[in-house]
Amino acid sequence: MSGQTPIFVMNSAPERQSGRKAQTSNITAAKTVADVIRTCLGPKAMLKMILDPMGGILLTNDGNAILREIDVAHPAAKNMIELSRTQDEECGDGTTSVIIWVPGEILAQSLSQLERDIHPVVIISAYNKALQEALNIIKRISVPIDINSDEQMLSLIKTSIGTKFVVRWSELMCNLALQAIRIVAEDPEVASSNVHSLTGVKTVDIKRYARVEKVPGGEIEESRVLNGIMLNKDITHPSMRRRIHNPRIILLDCPLEYKKGESQTNMEFSKEGDWERAQEIEEEQVKAMVNKLVEFKPDLVITEKGVSDLAQHVFVKHGISAIRRVRKSDNNRIALAVGATIVNRIEDLRESDIGAQCGLFNIEKIGDEYFTFLTECKTPKACTILLRGPSKDILNEIDRNLADAMSVARNVVFFPYLCPGGGATEMAVSVGLQQASKSLAGGVEAWPFRAVADAVEVIPRTLVQNAGGNAIRLLTELRAKHANGEHQWGVDGNTAKIVDMKEYGLYESASVKIQTFKTAIEAARMLLRVDDVVQAVRKDREGGGGGGPPQEMEG
Known part of the structure; x- marks a missing residue:
């Protein structure tokens, strides 16, 4: 939390860290990030209040939103925050789960493996096998969904x-x-x-x-x-129509005003009447452009650039409404909604470029501002919420x-596949990995493999803890159910009891779960590969012209 006393800024001596010390430091920092948002999982999630440097506040229990705002100094902690952002961009959901699971549990379990002197490469190899097995289990317990229902x-x-x-x-x-x-x-x-x-x-x-x-x-x-589409815009002239049924719409990416020369352009006038003639030429150019548009009998002209007073005058005379300086992104969405094509040069305009799929154009005042509505579109490919x-x-x-x-x-x-929610999928993966680890008996990889199985249980455990239940008793019951092959059983986050998710009706997207597992294992593997944390020197320091001491990397 920049500007305030941060919840946590990992500060330790800015010295070089290598080997076990670097790995332990990274794991500890990553675990601290997980602890911050651990209480944000489940229906009984707590809110976090984050203060920004300007004195504003952010109240949310969205894991990604929290991690975007807080200020961390440790490189491993920053890495975890990037992880949440990746999950959000890829799936839009599961940002809290992925952080709680990766740094909170997998890396904590990895620490005990490292202390047993198991080489990081061996641990990483076991994690890869565990990931493949976990994905197979998720696919096995997933059920198809009818996306039209x-x-x-x-x-x-x-x-x-x-x-x-x-x-x-x-x-x-x-x-x-x-x-x-x-x-x-x-x-x-x-x-x-x-x-x-x-x-x-x-x-x-x-x-x-x-x-x-x-x-x-x-x-x-x-x-x-x-x-259809809504814009925070008003018509350019008060006499233009504010409500049109089934309008013909032209979308432009060019200005409806005289194109002035560059700053180097010079105009020399020898006779008194030349200045007036120059002004007339400008007006003729604008009139020619506007008359070309009028030929197509549009009801509404929307442009990303400006509209001159003369052009507005001609439009009013012909009963055409105009909206100017619309953002490029908004213009693209209007094109998809009303079936028009954005034209860059008025000379290129064709009848097929005109949008006629909009049912109603109207302007409403909401609060103190005017908003343009293009609604009742026949087959819109874009919309506004x-x-x-x-x-x-x-x-x-x-x-x-x-x-x-x-x-x-x-x-x-x-x-179009769903898997049971409420920690049921995680518990199914945990029990499946525990059983699969027996086939690795005798190998060193069996330890890290089982560590992943234990780590996955963090989701149902956190759900129980956040709902105020007895984690040990409920997890034992849940484990027994899954050992009998009842993979639909999970935790009701409201009552802290175990329920059949099929009857309870709580399902999650399988793609989010798959992405969460992939992201989590990949991040754990990456942090385990780090065996040296060194400090970089600022470039301007070398030239002797830089102000202030070099930035020290804290970690």
Whole structure:
């Protein structure tokens, strides 16, 4: 937490660390990161209050959001924070699990292996085998999901936000996420592909095509997915129409004003009338451009650049509305929603470039600002999610939670398999790895292999602890169930009891679990390979011109 007294900044003597000392230091630092967000797992998760240098606060229990904000000095701890970011970008969910599991448990178990003088390379080799076995177990206990079934999809999305701040509006948020994904994923390539692999899949770009617009004020229940696009823009001239049904829309990436010369351009006038003639030429150029547009009889012209007063005057005369200086990303989404093509030169404009799939263009005033709505689109490939709420802090948290829900829905579109939640999958992997380790009997690799099996249990154990249950008794019961092959049993995070997840209806995306395991093992392997931490010298120090002492790496 920059600017404040940090929760933890790993400070130790800035000396060179090598061998066992470097490994122990890295493991300790990584474990400290895990301890910070351990209480953020499950439906009874606690919130963290993070203060920023400007005095603002962030209230969240999203593991990735917390780790993005806190300030750490230790290189291994920074590595863990990057790990959470990777998981968030890849899956959008499982960021807390991956941090609790990797540094908190796998590396803690690795420490005892290192103390037994088992070489890191041997430990890494055992971890690779354990990963392969874990992925096989996950695939074995996964069940397919019908992505066209609203009921199945909503129950899945509910699991991703069941632990979050928005759980009170769970039904609403799940519907918003599902509607948005259905619009964005209406892609023939995605819809027709029956994908059973996590590689080589065309992704649905939620960030680009499903934009969230946060408007403070109103009630959270007023949030909705617009079947089209919303912009924080108003028309350029007060006389233009503010409401048009079935508009013909032209999208431009060029200015509707006279293109002025560069700064080096000189104009020399010899006669008195030349200046007026130069002004007339400018006006004629603009009129020619605008008249070319008017020929296509558009109702609405949207450009990423400026619109001159003269152009506005001509547009008003012909009953055309204009919106200027729209962001490139917004223009791309409008094109996908209304079926138009963005044109760079007015001379290149064709009838086929005009968008006619929008049902209604209207401008509304919300609070103190004007917003443009392009809604009732026939087959939009992009959408806007309008979030309302009492304050910016609450809206930001809802936005983070909604992003997780949409990511989960997106993952299932590509990999339509689910595995039981509530720590059931982790316990199934743990019991399976324990049994598989017996086949490695006699080899040194059996120890690290079993260490991974023990480490995986951290998820159900943390769920029980966060819900205030007796971890030892419940985990023993759960282990017995899984030893009998009842892989559907997991922990109810609300009551701290073990329940059948099939009846309870708690399932998670298999792709998130697979990615969590891969990320976790890969990160543990990387940190175990580090056997030397050395300090770099700032370059400006060598030249003698640098100010201040060299930056010391603390670790």
